[in-house]
Amino acid sequence: MSSPVLSIENLSIDYLAETTVHAVREVSLTLERGEILGLAGESGCGKSTLAYAITRLLKPPARVTSGRVVFSSREGYDVDLSGLAGDDLRAFRWDKIAMVFQGAMNSLNPVLRISEQLEDVYLTHRPELTKAERRIRCGELLERVGVDRNRLRAYPHELSGGMRQRVMIAMALALEPQVLIMDEPTTALDVVVQREILLEITRLRAELGFAVIFITHDLPLLLEISDRIAVMRAGLIVELDDALTLYTKPKHPYTRRLLSSFPSLTGERGGFVRSGDLASVELDETEQTIEAVEMESR
Ligand SMILES: Nc1ncnc2c1ncn2[C@@H]1O[C@H](COP(=O)(O)OP(=O)(O)OP(=O)(O)O)[C@@H](O)[C@H]1O
Numbered sequence: 001m002s003s004p005v006l007s008i009e010n011l012s013i014d015y016l017a018e019t020t021v022h023a024v025r026e027v028s029l030t031l032e033r034g035e036i037l038g039l040a041g042e043s044g045c046g047k048s049t050l051a052y053a054i055t056r057l058l059k060p061p062a063r064v065t066s067g068r069v070v071f072s073s074r075e076g077y078d079v080d081l082s083g084l085a086g087d088d089l090r091a092f093r094w095d096k097i098a099m100v101f102q103g104a105m106n107s108l109n110p111v112l113r114i115s116e117q118l119e120d121v122y123l124t125h126r127p128e129l130t131k132a133e134r135r136i137r138c139g140e141l142l143e144r145v146g147v148d149r150n151r152l153r154a155y156p157h158e159l160s161g162g163m164r165q166r167v168m169i170a171m172a173l174a175l176e177p178q179v180l181i182m183d184e185p186t187t188a189l190d191v192v193v194q195r196e197i198l199l200e201i202t203r204l205r206a207e208l209g210f211a212v213i214f215i216t217h218d219l220p221l222l223l224e225i226s227d228r229i230a231v232m233r234a235g236l237i238v239e240l241d242d243a244l245t246l247y248t249k250p251k252h253p254y255t256r257r258l259l260s261s262f263p264s265l266t267g268e269r270g271g272f273v274r275s276g277d278l279a280s281v282e283l284d285e286t287e288q289t290i291e292a293v294e295m296e297s298r
Pocket of ligand 1 (some may be wrong): 015021048
């Protein structure tokens, strides 16, 4: 039985620049509770615009010209996101829908310790917690994303890129949102760290039950982690199917072209992130060294 947590209905977004750009065109899709929905498509097809629209972060010259986004809570009520403003919108963003964007790791404040930045989320959104309770939660949060809690005292520059991005994911998960929007969250990281973080996200999703919209142009990666994949082209969703069907029986010529542009897809792929069996992946010597360094510094 389907149980959507997010429904995008007939959403269109224009950029009113010198010439009007129809960045998103009549997109309708639902995100099921607890699923990972991959959103693929080449640069400029409208993926980020869609993500920003869902989280109500679009700025002029962007304009929503039609449609709406509806959040269906676990508790059984629906919220039309276009109706939210001010504090309600801000609270909603952290509490129900959280985001991790590309390069988010660079948005940590360089002069504040990780603890202060994580605690700040609780201070703002959970003011009833005592200082001791906040500390405990921050430690738990960090460990949940695979970073030792003694790193709470660190400044961002003392952490690797992978660790900083994990901190951003921890921050997004702080209030246990029901939806996580991830726009190229690991693109800036090397491939081993990227895979570890993806593994963590799929684990956390199983543990906490949030749904994910995962945006990337990296289709092989989406095939590994997504339940369903939507393929976007020139503002339109041209195909939407479960990952296996999309891979084995792509219907749209553009999906076929996108698949064939990744030669690595001709090999056998797909099992290890989902099964959590990272050890079964054979790493070459360089990758092993990178992994060892990462493990040590964690
Ligand atoms: N501020 C803006 N003003 C005018 N046009 C814009 C603006 N931002 C984006 N666009 C246009 O909207 C379209 C969709 O852009 P968007 O960034 O959503 O694509 P994308 O698929 O996320 O690309 P990428 O993978 O490169 O991030 C593109 O044609 C882009 O040029």
